[in-house]
Amino acid sequence: MRWRVAGRLDARLPELWGRDQVVGWVRGPVDGYGGPLAGRLANGMSFDVASCRDGSARALSALRYREPALAPVFEAVLRPGDTCYDVGANIGVYTLWAAGLVGRAGQVHAFEPVPPTMAVLREMVQRNGLGQVVPVASAIGATVGQTGLRSYQGASGRAHAVADPSHADHFARLDTLDAYVARHRPPDLVKIDVAGAEIDVLRGATELLEDRAPALLLEMLTSRVARRGGTPGQAELVGRLLDAGYVLFNLTPNGVVANGRFTSNVLALAPRWDRFDRVVAALARAPFPRSQPI
Numbered sequence: 001m002r003w004r005v006a007g008r009l010d011a012r013l014p015e016l017w018g019r020d021q022v023v024g025w026v027r028g029p030v031d032g033y034g035g036p037l038a039g040r041l042a043n044g045m046s047f048d049v050a051s052c053r054d055g056s057a058r059a060l061s062a063l064r065y066r067e068p069a070l071a072p073v074f075e076a077v078l079r080p081g082d083t084c085y086d087v088g089a090n091i092g093v094y095t096l097w098a099a100g101l102v103g104r105a106g107q108v109h110a111f112e113p114v115p116p117t118m119a120v121l122r123e124m125v126q127r128n129g130l131g132q133v134v135p136v137a138s139a140i141g142a143t144v145g146q147t148g149l150r151s152y153q154g155a156s157g158r159a160h161a162v163a164d165p166s167h168a169d170h171f172a173r174l175d176t177l178d179a180y181v182a183r184h185r186p187p188d189l190v191k192i193d194v195a196g197a198e199i200d201v202l203r204g205a206t207e208l209l210e211d212r213a214p215a216l217l218l219e220m221l222t223s224r225v226a227r228r229g230g231t232p233g234q235a236e237l238v239g240r241l242l243d244a245g246y247v248l249f250n251l252t253p254n255g256v257v258a259n260g261r262f263t264s265n266v267l268a269l270a271p272r273w274d275r276f277d278r279v280v281a282a283l284a285r286a287p288f289p290r291s292q293p294i
Contacts, residue, residue, distance in 0.1 A: 039064040045096040045128050049120060053153075056091050057120070068093050069292040070217060070251070073267055074101055074189070076282040077215045077275070081105040083185045085177070085214075087140045087201060088112070088193040092121035098189070099130045107132050107185055113139040113172035114151050138173040140180070140194070142203035147174040161197055176204030181212075191217045199237045209244040213270035215279065216246070220262045234262075245270045249280070251288035256280065264292045 038048040041063050049057045074097050078084060084098040089110035098108045110125075110133055112118045118137050125133045139147050139161060149170045150162045177190070186208070192198050198218050208214065220234070241248060246268040249256040256267060267283070269276050 037061060041093070041096060042067050043097060043100045045100060045124075047124055048127065049091075054091075056093070059093070063093065068097060069289050070094065070191075070265060071097055072283060072286040072288065073215075073217050073251070074098055074191075076279045076286070077189045078102055078106075079188075082188040083107045083109070085187040085190045086110045087177075087190060088195070089121055089135075090193070091117060092124045094191055095121065095133060096124060096128065096130070098191075099125075099128075099133050102132060104132055107134060109134045109136055109180075109184065109187070111136045111138055111140050113137060113147075113149055114170055116151075134184075136180075138175045140177060140192075140204065141174050141197065141200040142176065143174060144176055144179055145174045146171055161200075177201065178205055178207045181208050186212050187214045189215045189217065193219045196221070196233075199233050199240075202237060202240050206240075206244075209240070209246070213245065213273050215273070215275075216241070216268040218266055218268065219264065220266045221264050241268050245272060247271060249283070251292065253287050253290060255285045255287070256283040263288070263290075 036048060036050050037052040037057065037060060038046075039060065040046045041060075042065065047060055049060065052058050052060070074084075074094065078098060078101040080101075080103040082102045083106060084102060086092075086095045086098060086108060089095050089112040092110060092112075095108050095110040099106075102108060108130075110121060112121050112135070115137070118135065122135050125135060139149065141147065141161065147161045148163075148167065149172060150167055151169045181187070190205075192201050194201060196219075198220075202209070209216075218237075220237075238248065247258055247270070248262075249258050249267040249269065250260055250263040251265055251267060252260075252263060269279060
């Protein structure tokens with residue numbers, strides 16, 4: 001009961017100081033109730049997770065009553081029959097959201113290299129009978145090969161690649177978007193949330209950006225970018241996008257804005273893309289929460 005009430009509060013309380021503390025107080029200790037947790041997302045997709053001790057699984061409680069934070073971007077960009085790449089899919093919230101938008105004629109390629117997290121994603125996909133979803137147990141980066149991954153109990157969204165194999169909890173195939181696109185349908189939208197390694201994904205996507213210019217939705221958290229090169233890394237990321245002809249939009253409570261300090265997620269669109277004007281107009285007044293974890 002407490003989790004249900006907390007989920008409703010999380011979905012409906014305005015973004016005021018102390019909001020998260022109120023929701024946490026109602027929910028109770030994080031190490032209290034451990035699951036199961038079942039229900040339906042706001043778009044009708046169902047979920048049933050055995051454990052909700054992970055932060056991403058706990059977020060499902062609120063997503064029974066509201067859209068995920070970045071849903072307006074998916075809804076503005078994707079049409080039936082489109083293809084979406086979900087790079088860093090985690091347990092699959094945005095994979096399921098995209099699948100509902102592209103329909104049976106479309107495809108969603110969900111990249112998640114951490115085995116326990118991929119297991120949850122696969123179960124979510126199978127539960128909803130989503131034949132248009134292609135789960136891919138690979139990391140995406142700047143080169144093709146293998147990579148070590150560090151994961152954190154209770155925080156699947158913090159998993160990241162490590163340079164030293166002795167620090168790895170898991171190992172996974174490493175692919176580039178350019179190499180992957182050569183073998184599969186190219187994307188109309190690429191969502192990238194890889195714990196600060198977004199620049200590595202772009203380094204391996206030069207041909208994709210120049211030749212096809214899909215819409216890009218990227219995490220831009222400074223604390224995570226710092227782990228992958230700090231300000232120089234962010235500067236290279238922005239530079240690569242600008243060199244490829246993209247315009248960067250911040251996702252603000254007043255809609256998308258093409259200037260100012262970066263929000264935690266940014267949308268990159270190329271003016272030469274035939275949907276550019278329509279998507280920008282659709283998102284001009286779309287309200288995005290200041291906190292955009294899911």
